[in-house]
Structure formats: structure tokens, C-alpha cells
Amino acid sequence: MTAHILIVDDDPVQRRLLKNAVERYGHAAHVAENGRIALEFLKRNRRQFNVIVLDLMMPELDGLGFLQAATEIGLDIPVIVQTGQGGIETVVQAMRAGAFDFVVKPVSPERIAASIANALKVDYRDSKVKAVRKTKGAAVSFGDIVSASPDMLRVIDLAHRAAQSHIPVVLEGESGVGKEMIARAIQASGERANKPFITVNCGAIPANLVESILFGHEKGAFTGATERHTGKFMEADGGTLFLDEIGDLPLDVQVKLLRAVQQGEIETVGAGKVQKVDVRLISATNKDLIEEVRAGRFREDLYYRLNVFPITIPALRRRKEDIPHLARVFTERFSAEQKHERPLQVGSGAMALLTSYDWPGNIRQLENAIFRAVVLAEGGELTEKDFPQIAAQIPDFQSSELLATVVVPVEDYSTHDDAEQAMSDMLRQARAEAARSMSMFGASDNVIVSTDETGEVRKLADVEEELIRFALKFYRGQMSQVARKLGIGRSTLYRKLKDYGIDPDDPLKEAA
Numbered sequence: 001m002t003a004h005i006l007i008v009d010d011d012p013v014q015r016r017l018l019k020n021a022v023e024r025y026g027h028a029a030h031v032a033e034n035g036r037i038a039l040e041f042l043k044r045n046r047r048q049f050n051v052i053v054l055d056l057m058m059p060e061l062d063g064l065g066f067l068q069a070a071t072e073i074g075l076d077i078p079v080i081v082q083t084g085q086g087g088i089e090t091v092v093q094a095m096r097a098g099a100f101d102f103v104v105k106p107v108s109p110e111r112i113a114a115s116i117a118n119a120l121k122v123d124y125r126d127s128k129v130k131a132v133r134k135t136k137g138a139a140v141s142f143g144d145i146v147s148a149s150p151d152m153l154r155v156i157d158l159a160h161r162a163a164q165s166h167i168p169v170v171l172e173g174e175s176g177v178g179k180e181m182i183a184r185a186i187q188a189s190g191e192r193a194n195k196p197f198i199t200v201n202c203g204a205i206p207a208n209l210v211e212s213i214l215f216g217h218e219k220g221a222f223t224g225a226t227e228r229h230t231g232k233f234m235e236a237d238g239g240t241l242f243l244d245e246i247g248d249l250p251l252d253v254q255v256k257l258l259r260a261v262q263q264g265e266i267e268t269v270g271a272g273k274v275q276k277v278d279v280r281l282i283s284a285t286n287k288d289l290i291e292e293v294r295a296g297r298f299r300e301d302l303y304y305r306l307n308v309f310p311i312t313i314p315a316l317r318r319r320k321e322d323i324p325h326l327a328r329v330f331t332e333r334f335s336a337e338q339k340h341e342r343p344l345q346v347g348s349g350a351m352a353l354l355t356s357y358d359w360p361g362n363i364r365q366l367e368n369a370i371f372r373a374v375v376l377a378e379g380g381e382l383t384e385k386d387f388p389q390i391a392a393q394i395p396d397f398q399s400s401e402l403l404a405t406v407v408v409p410v411e412d413y414s415t416h417d418d419a420e421q422a423m424s425d426m427l428r429q430a431r432a433e434a435a436r437s438m439s440m441f442g443a444s445d446n447v448i449v450s451t452d453e454t455g456e457v458r459k460l461a462d463v464e465e466e467l468i469r470f471a472l473k474f475y476r477g478q479m480s481q482v483a484r485k486l487g488i489g490r491s492t493l494y495r496k497l498k499d500y501g502i503d504p505d506d507p508l509k510e511a512a
Contacts, residue, residue, distance in 0.1 A: 002027055003050040004027070004028045004049050005051050005071075005116060006041065006051070007019060008035060008037075008038040009031075009055040009058070009082075010034050010055065011055070013376070015033070016375065017372060020375050021109035022053075024399050025113040030048075035060065035062060035066035036060050038052070039070070049077055052078070053080045054079050054081050054082065054118075054507050055084060056081050063094060067079065067313070070098070071097065075098075079098065080100055080112070081103075082104065082105055082106060083093045083105065099237055100118075100119050101115045101118065101119065101334060103203070106368060108367065110364070128374075135253055139190065140184040140185050141188050142185045144181075147319065147325075148438060149272050149314065149318075149319030149479045151314045152322065153476075155311055158311050159182050159186050159311060163186045163187075163190040164189075166190075166280050167308050168281050168283070168306050168312060169282045169309045169312060170246075170283045170284070170306055170310045170311070171183060171284040171307075172286075172313065173313035175362065176365055177315060179313060184242075186282060187239070187280075195239030196235060196237070196240070198235045198236040199215065200213065200247050202245045202248045210250055212229060212233060214266075215231040216229050216268040217229050217232055217270050218268060218271050219270075225497045234277060238279075241280070243283045243288065245276050246290055246306070251299065254298065257302060260365065261306065281306070283306050295362070316359045316366065317359055317360075324351055324355065326367075327346050327370060330366070331345070332369055334374040338376075344374055344380060345380065345381045346382050347381045349383055350384050352423075353390060354366070354369075367495045369387060370382075446466070450463065465502070468486065468497070469502060472504055477505060
């Protein structure tokens with residue numbers, strides 16, 4: 001059934017974004033602009049709501065005040081607090097006041113959805129209300145991971161191999177690079193494809209609850225344990241357990257995890273016996289685990305047990321050729337979710353902006369930025385004005401109206417009978433985009449510059465040569481695909497390689 005989520009936030013833009021994020025996962029969203037109004041809602045009909053998403057910093061009645069008042073009236077609804085200000089002390093206060101979980105602004109739709117899903121699993125009421133979450137879809141396959149980056153293609157190849165065995169895998173990389181997506185693809189491509197896939201964010205669990213959440217606890221095992229709890233290992237039995245941010249696990253829990261990995265046995269908190277489990281373990285970390293071992297924060301024996309098959313996922317700034325594709329995919333998906341009559345397009349100015357940014361938060365940050373832009377968009381095309389936070393972080397970024405140099409992203413073109421017609425069409429598109437395109441301040445690997453240093457339009461042959469070199473690199477020397485994407489025959493392609501002195505095995509090498 002659909003869960004009812006109460007969003008309490010004084011910022012109208014944030015309320016709108018959260019409302020869309022909640023509805024995106026199949027839940028019903030209700031909004032209140034401050035804690036006082038939210039309390040009035042609850043006093044009238046508290047059983048209407050399954051989860052509350054609460055901002056901590058609000059006028060009239062802030063988040064901590066709301067939590068205190070909610071405790072006084074005996075509120076039994078899980079509360080997820082969100083904060084953009086204050087330190088860990090504020091979060092600790094909120095958790096002590098009864099908050100179920102916390103998220104830091106700006107929160108991604110996936111993060112808030114995961115937190116809500118966890119909250120819905122907790123039996124806060126005698127009626128044990130449980131809501132069915134609308135997931136992001138069925139299993140993720142390797143076909144869903146599209147990349148033009150050689151480093152990322154290497155990652156996909158390694159993950160493919162790992163999927164054919166039960167070997168423990170450690171996915172290394174910065175936060176937001178797509179570690180969970182790779183883990184899901186490994187699961188979906190192996191023998192456990194139709195078995196449970198359970199995710200645990202080790203860094204988001206209070207230290208005193210990690211053991212209980214992983215291995216479960218018996219009723220009465222500790223103060224507050226009023227019911228028996230099945231741990232994540234038992235939930236994943238027969239399937240895959242994905243331990244995200246495993247480097248944050250406390251040392252005492254690492255001992256029990258080592259036993260589970262070595263012997264396939266777990267011990268529930270408060271139980272006097274061990275249980276056998278059959279779990280394929282995939283771990284992820286944004287830390288250097290070997291450095292954690294040297295610092296004494298991670299057990300060496302556990303490290304070698306887990307780190308049998310490490311896969312390092314590159315940061316998005318290291319594979320910027322993927323940004324245009326990801327931007328279009330996210331825009332199309334969010335346009336459909338927001339029920340736009342026609343999918344929004346990403347304008348060339350916006351694409352230049354997105355590609356020039358380094359994305360410290362990686363794919364997750366890019367996805368969240370586009371989600372926000374689509375939700376708030378007023379026209380049929382996303383422009384640089386829809387990404388003010390990104391533009392503000394690029395000091396040298398200028399308005400397209402002030403630039404004469406045109407940088408045209410490389411696109412697929414329809415088949416033409418001869419290459420000259422194809423190139424002519426591309427130049428016409430370049431001129432059409434000139435009014436709203438902007439410079440990338442130096443050519444990168446996935447752009448074609450249409451003017452030279454003097455500001456004059458480059459010769460057709462020079463642009464054609466550069467495009468052929470790029471296509472050879474992009475499609476990794478697969479001549480049939482290069483010819484098809486360029487819209488020319490293989491014989492024509494080979495002739496042009498000879499004319500321009502291009503080595504198909506080393507397309508970036510300049511002719512002697």
C-alpha cells in the first residue's frame with residue numbers, strides 16, 4: 001500500500017523537491033511549513049502518517065522543539081531529520097530526542113527514499129503498518145551502465161568477471177561514483193539474480209546499533225529491545241549483502257563480520273547459538289582500506305578476506321566524456337517522472353556548464369542537480385540558468401551571449417551517402433547552436449572546436465580529421481561501428497584514414 005509521508009520544512013523550494021522525491025518512489029506526500037503546523041496535523045489525525053521528514057532549522061517551532069513536543073504527546077511515528085546547518089552535536093541532540101535517522105542537505109532522492117524505506121520497516125505501531133516501496137525498478141544489468149570512458153569500460157569488464165563467481169568483491173571509489181549500481185549489476189548477472197539484495201550503509205548507523213542491525217537481536221537483549229529483530233545477514237540469506245562504507249565499521253563488529261565471512265555463521269545479539277547463512281558479500285568504501293589497516297582502524301585479517309577482488313571506480317571528473325550521456329538520460333527520466341508533455345532537452349549552454357564542472361559529488365551530485373533543475377524548470381529546455389549553484393562555483397564561466405567561440409558536443413548523426421554531406425550538416429548545426437553555445441575554455445576529448453585561434457571557421461577537412469580521430473578513440477577502433485556512426489562506408493573510412501595519415505591503432509598520434 002502507499003505510505004503517507006509528512007514533510008516539515010520552512011523552505012518552499014526544499015518542500016517542493018522533497019515532495020517530488022517522495023512521490024517519485026510511490027508514496028503520498030503531505031507538507032507543513034513549520035513544526036507548529038505539523039503538530040496541528042498530527043493532533044487531528046496522527047494515524048494518517050507513516051513517516052515524518054523534519055527540517056531542524058525552522059522559525060516558530062524548530063525541529064528539536066517539534067521532537068520534544070511530539071514526545072510529550074506520545075508520537076509513535078518515525079522521524080527523519082534533515083539538516084544543512086549545525087554540527088554533529090545538533091544531530092546527536094535530534095537522535096537523542098527520538099529521531100529515527102538523519103540526512104544532510106542537499107539530500108538525494110535515493111538517500112531520502114532509502115531512509116524512508118528503513119523507517120517503514122520498523123514496527124512503531126501495534127497495527128504494524130508496512131508500506132510497499134516503489135523501487136527504482138527491476139534488477140540493474142550491465143546494459144544499464146553505458147560509458148564511453150576506457151577506465152569505466154575496464155570496471156564493467158572486471159565486474160562481469162566477478163559476477164560469474166561468489167568471490168568477495170570490494171568496490172573502491174569516491175562517494176557517488178555508482179558503486180551500488182555496479183554491485184546490483186554483479187548480483188543481477190550471477191546465480192543469485194533472483195535472490196535478495198540487501199544494502200547496509202555502515203557509515204549511517206549509530207555505532208551502538210551496528211551489531212544489532214547486521215546480525216539481529218532477540219527480544220530483551222538490551223534496553224529498548226521490545227521485539228525480536230532479524231538482522232541484515234538473515235534478510236540476505238541466499239542472496240547478496242552490500243555493505244556500503246565498510247571502512248566505518250567499529251572494530252568490535254569487524255570481529256563478528258570476519259566470522260561470518262570465514263565460516264558463514266552469525267550470532268544474533270542475545271542468542272546463545274550461532275546460525276548458518278549463505279550470503280555473497282560485496283563491500284564498498286571511499287577510504288583507502290590499507291591505510292585504515294595501518295592506522296589500526298580496520299582489521300588486517302578482515303581486509304584480506306574481503307579484498308580478494310578489488311574494483312576501483314573512477315571519479316566523474318576523470319571520465320567527463322560520460323557527462324553528456326548521463327545528463328540526457330537523467331533529464332529524460334525525470335521529465336517522464338514529472339509527467340511533462342514532452343521530455344525536456346539539455347541546451348548546449350547547460351551541457352557546456354555541466355561538462356566544465358568537476359562534480360566532487362560525482363554521479364549522485366549530477367543526478368541530484370538535474371532532478372532539481374527538471375522539477376523547477378519553466379521552459380522546454382534546461383539552460384545554464386537552471387543550474388545557478390553549479391555556475392557560481394566556476395569563476396571563469398561566462399554567459400553564452402559574450403562568447404564567439406563555439407564548442408559543439410559530438411553527437412550521433414543519421415547515415416549519409418558521403419562524408420562531405422555529413423560534415424556539412426554538422427557545421428550547419430554548429431552555426432545554429434552558436435548563439436547559445438559557450439566555450440569549454442580549451443578543447444577536451446569529447447568536443448569539436450569549430451573556430452580557430454583567430455576566430456575564423458576551421459576548414460572542413462581539419463574538422464573531419466579531428467572527428468574521425470575522436471570516433472576511433474570513442475569506439476575503441478571498431479571500424480564497422482566508426483563507419484556507421486560517421487555515416488560513411490568502410491571503404492570510404494579506410495581511404496580517409498590513408499589521406500589523413502591516421503593510424504587506427506593510435507588515432508591520436510600525429511602524422512609524421
